Amino acid sequence: MNENLFASFITPTMMGLPIVTLIILFPSITLPTPNRLINNRLVSIQQWAVKLITKQMMTMHNSKGRTWSLMLMSLIIFIGSTNLLGLFPYSFTPTTQLSMNLGMAIPLWAGAVVLGFRHKMKSSLAHFLPQGTPIPLIPMLVIIETISLFIQPMALAIRLTANITAGHLLMHLISGATLALLTINPTTAFVTFIILILLTILEFAVALIQAYVFTLLVSLYLHDNT
Template structure:
């Protein structure tokens, strides 16, 4: 019974064919494409307003060099939000609960920010490993600590997204199972559990959006340090 709770995090297959590619492509199919008309419909207008506001808020503290990443950050934000939100629907699969996928997104983007810093301003990029005014005896240990903290950033990005979504899905399934079990025994307690489940679902929707924003926001902060 306990093992079945984790079946929802296994890569979905049909007739032996993995459906991970379908789960990754589906969000792009659901997003409305801009039309060549002068006046767009309400959905496209709302989507354009959201993308513009998010991009403006994210790139506000950056200089002009960081604005080149606007399309990447906006696309990644929409992609992660749609993946997280669609995973809350019944009989669906959430690809962002897989650590391999999250690391596949985090490592290349983090590495790109590091390489940009080493190419454009190598002295400042390497200077982050040793704060100014450090005592001589602490220099070797501090360099090792800062290097480890730099290399652990993509792992922290992937694990944060995976852990938050996995914990939320598990908690929803546990409470839903408890509600079904308690319904014939104690209906009043089952109704109370169902109300808690509804509130938890709303919280998980907020977590799905917030974690996507945090993922992109941390990447933008890493980029800001290297431009």
């Protein structure tokens, strides 16, 4: 039972080679691109959503922070599309892998921190020791603030992994219960099937929300260091 439960989180292979790279590239191929002078409705909605999110995220940034706008929009589209990819049958969700999420979180966090130490050295060091701290608490507070700084990328990656994994596991359990109850109690099976449909709709929303939350937190880290 445990092997079947977690089988969907195992990286798929072909002839002994992992094909996760091809899976990651698949959503970007399916995104519509404008190839005519007049855009269709899907491209127009996509452009409107990108402009809205860009405006919302970049409002609080200065000129240095706004240079990251293209990277942040690419990040939210990439995470959102890969999250949605796992909701289709016979598919795989790359963002359920902690290693991949750490691979995204650590470089982005490190880039923001290095940028802060480069352009705002005094302000960045001031975060380790707030003004008015009693002298006996200074060593302990510096250690705590240092740990909290280095735990930020871990929190980013674990948050995304846990939310996507929990939703997929819950859908797997409810779908298994629906199949088991289908021959025993059709009425209860119908109720669990309705719950499964509602949960699937919720998972579509969670997939997009988690992409937004991940990107927003990276944007906030960038704002604190620019």
